[in-house]
Amino acid sequence: MGDFFKRQRIVVLAIMLLVGTLLLYSYNLRHKGATTLFERTVLTLTTPLQTGVDVFTDEIGLLWNNYLWLVDARRQNLQLTEQNRRLQGELVALAEVRLENQRLRRLLDFVDEIERPALPARVVAEDISSWARTIVIDKGLDAGLREGLPVVVAEGVVGRIIKTAPNSARVLLVADASSAVASLIQRTRTRGVARGLGDHLSLDYASREDSLLIGDLLVTSGMGGIFPKGLVIGRVVQADQGKFGLFQKVEIAPSADFSRLEEVLVLLEPEP
Amino acid sequence: MTRLIVYFTVGLVFMLLQTTLLPRLLPDALRPNLLLILILYLGLSESFGRALLLSLVFGLLQDSFSSTALGLYGVVNLVIFLQVRLLVTRLSAESPALLLLLVAAGTLVQSVLLGFCLTLFAEAGSVLQILLPALPGQLLANLLAAAVLLGMLLLLRPQFGARPGMAGLPHQSRHHGS
Numbered sequence: 001m002g003d004f005f006k007r008q009r010i011v012v013l014a015i016m017l018l019v020g021t022l023l024l025y026s027y028n029l030r031h032k033g034a035t036t037l038f039e040r041t042v043l044t045l046t047t048p049l050q051t052g053v054d055v056f057t058d059e060i061g062l063l064w065n066n067y068l069w070l071v072d073a074r075r076q077n078l079q080l081t082e083q084n085r086r087l088q089g090e091l092v093a094l095a096e097v098r099l100e101n102q103r104l105r106r107l108l109d110f111v112d113e114i115e116r117p118a119l120p121a122r123v124v125a126e127d128i129s130s131w132a133r134t135i136v137i138d139k140g141l142d143a144g145l146r147e148g149l150p151v152v153v154a155e156g157v158v159g160r161i162i163k164t165a166p167n168s169a170r171v172l173l174v175a176d177a178s179s180a181v182a183s184l185i186q187r188t189r190t191r192g193v194a195r196g197l198g199d200h201l202s203l204d205y206a207s208r209e210d211s212l213l214i215g216d217l218l219v220t221s222g223m224g225g226i227f228p229k230g231l232v233i234g235r236v237v238q239a240d241q242g243k244f245g246l247f248q249k250v251e252i253a254p255s256a257d258f259s260r261l262e263e264v265l266v267l268l269e270p271e272p
Numbered sequence: 273m274t275r276l277i278v279y280f281t282v283g284l285v286f287m288l289l290q291t292t293l294l295p296r297l298l299p300d301a302l303r304p305n306l307l308l309i310l311i312l313y314l315g316l317s318e319s320f321g322r323a324l325l326l327s328l329v330f331g332l333l334q335d336s337f338s339s340t341a342l343g344l345y346g347v348v349n350l351v352i353f354l355q356v357r358l359l360v361t362r363l364s365a366e367s368p369a370l371l372l373l374l375v376a377a378g379t380l381v382q383s384v385l386l387g388f389c390l391t392l393f394a395e396a397g398s399v400l401q402i403l404l405p406a407l408p409g410q411l412l413a414n415l416l417a418a419a420v421l422l423g424m425l426l427l428l429r430p431q432f433g434a435r436p437g438m439a440g441l442p443h444q445s446r447h448h449g450s
Contacts, residue, residue, distance in 0.1 A: 010320055017328060018350050025343025029393055032341055042336035046288070053292040061296075126295040128287060128337035130303045130410060131386070131402045136291070162339065172339050177390070177399035198300070198402035259299075 033147055035163040043136070043165035050125040051138060062093065100263075106154040107265055116228060118152075118265040119143055124168070133176035133196060134159075135261060140168045148226055150267045156232035156255030157181065157220060158264050169266075173258055174233060175199060182223035183233055185216050194218060194233050194252060201234060203250035210248075212239040218252050228267065276322055283310055283330050291337055301409035304417030305379070307334060311349055312378050315356030316371065327353040340390075348385045352378055368422055375418040379411050 028036065035043075107120060121137035139145055141164050151158040151171045159179065163170040172179055179196040183203065192206035203218060216236040222229030238251035286306035294303050307330050314323040331346035338345070356374065363370055383403050390399045 014324060014350075014354055017324065018347065018354070021328065021331070021343050021346040021350060023343075025341055025347055025389075026393070028341035028343050036342055038332065039336045039342060042333060046284075046337075049288055050292050053288050057293055057296060125291040125337075127339060128290045128307075128334055129340075130300045130305070130406060131399065132339040134339040170339070176339055177402055178339060195398055197398050198406075202398070 040165045047168035054124045117268045123261045133173040140165045142166045150227045182221045184221040201252040208248045301406040302413045304413040379414045
C-alpha cells in the first residue's frame with residue numbers, strides 16, 4: 001500500500017489538489033456574498049498596481065492624442081513653435097478636464113434626484129475573463145462600502161458590489177450572467193427579473209398578457225432590497241409574446257454604456 | 273525557485289494587462305486569455321510540481337480578478353494542466369505548431385469546463401449564451417496572442433538562454449522534467 005502511494009505520489013497529489021479545489025469552489029459558491037481573506041488580500045495588493053497601470057495608460061492615451069499623432073502635421077507645418085505645441089496640448093488637456101467636469105456634474109445632478117447618500121468612485125480595472133462582467137473601483141471598506149451596495153451612473157444602473165477590500169471593491173455589472181435584478185416596465189408596470197447576457201439583458205418572467213413596445217423603459221422595482229425603486233436599467237429592444245406559455249421573451253438594451261465607465265456612484269445606506 | 277518567481281511575475285503582468293490595458297484596446301470577445309497560454313506553456317515546459325503549483329495559484333488569482341466564486345478557475349486550470357501533462361509525453365513539446373494547436377484545444381476545453389461548472393453548480397444558465405458566441409473570437413485572439421508571445425520568446429531566447437524541452441522552441445536534445 002505504502003509502495004503504491006510512493007510510486008503514484010504525483011497522481012495522488014494531483015487528485016488531492018483537484019478534489020481540494022473543487023471543495024473550495026463548492027464552499028465559496030455557498031458563501032458567495034462574503035469576500036474571502038484571499039480575495040481581499042489580492043484586491044488590496046493589486047489595486048494600487050491596477051490604478052497605476054490605469055493612470056499610466058490614461059497618460060499614454062493623452063500623450064498619443066495630444067502630441068504623437070500630430071507628428072505628421074508638425075512636419076508639414078515647420079513654422080509651428082514649441083509654444084504653440086504646448087498651448088495645443090494644454091487646450092486638449094483642458095478639454096479632457098471639461099468633459100470630466102461635465103460627467104461629474106451630471107453625476108452630481110443625479111445625486112440630487114435620489115434620496116440616498118452617494119459616493120463617487122473611479123473605475124480602475126475590469127474583469128480578467130472575457131465572459132464575466134465586473135469592474136474594480138477605487139473605494140472600499142475604508143470609505144464605508146460593503147457587499148450588496150448598488151452602483152449607478154447618471155444614465156442608469158451599473159451593478160452591485162460583490163467583493164470589498166480596504167481601498168477597492170469589485171462590482172458585478174447587471175450585464176453579467178449571474179446578475180438578476182427585480183424590475184418592471186415603467187409604462188405597463190409589468191414585473192420581471194432582468195438577467196445579464198453579456199452585452200445586453202433579458203427580462204424573465206414578464207407576463208405574456210402585457211403588450212410591450214420597443215423603447216419601453218425598464219426600471220428597478222425596489223424588490224429584493226438592493227436597488228432602490230425607479231432606477232433606469234434599460235429599454236426594450238425586442239419583445240416576443242409567442243403563441244403559448246405564461247411569459248414572453250423580452251430583450252433589453254442597458255442604458256449605461258459599460259464599455260465607457262470611468263466614474264460611478266455607489267449608493268450608500270439611507271441615513272436614519 | 274528563481275524560475276518560479278519569474279513565472280509568477282509574468283502571470284501577474286498578464287493579469288494586469290488583462291484587467292487594465294486590454295479592455296481599453298479590444299472588445300470583450302477579442303481579448304486573449306494570456307494566462308491560459310502561460311498555463312499551457314508551463315504544462316509543456318516545466319516540472320510537474322512547479323507547473324501544478326503555478327496553475328493552481330494562477331487559477332485562484334484569476335478567480336479573485338473575476339466575478340466567479342473562488343476555486344472555479346482553480347479547478348479549470350488544474351484540469352487543463354493535467355490534460356496537457358497526459359499528452360506531453362506522447363508529443364514533441366518543442367514544436368511551435370503543437371503549442372498553437374494546444375492553445376486552440378485549451379480554449380475550447382476551458383470554455384466547455386467553465387460552461388459546465390457554471391451551469392451545473394452556479395446556476396448561471398445564461399453564461400452559455402455569452403460563452404458560445406464569443407468562442408470563435410476568443411479562439412482567434414488566443415491563437416494570435418500565442419503566436420506573438422512565441423515570436424517574442426524566440427527573439428528573447430539568446431538573452432535568457434535556451435534549455436531543452438522549452439515549449440515551441442526546437443532544441444537539439446529533447447528532455448523535460450516530470
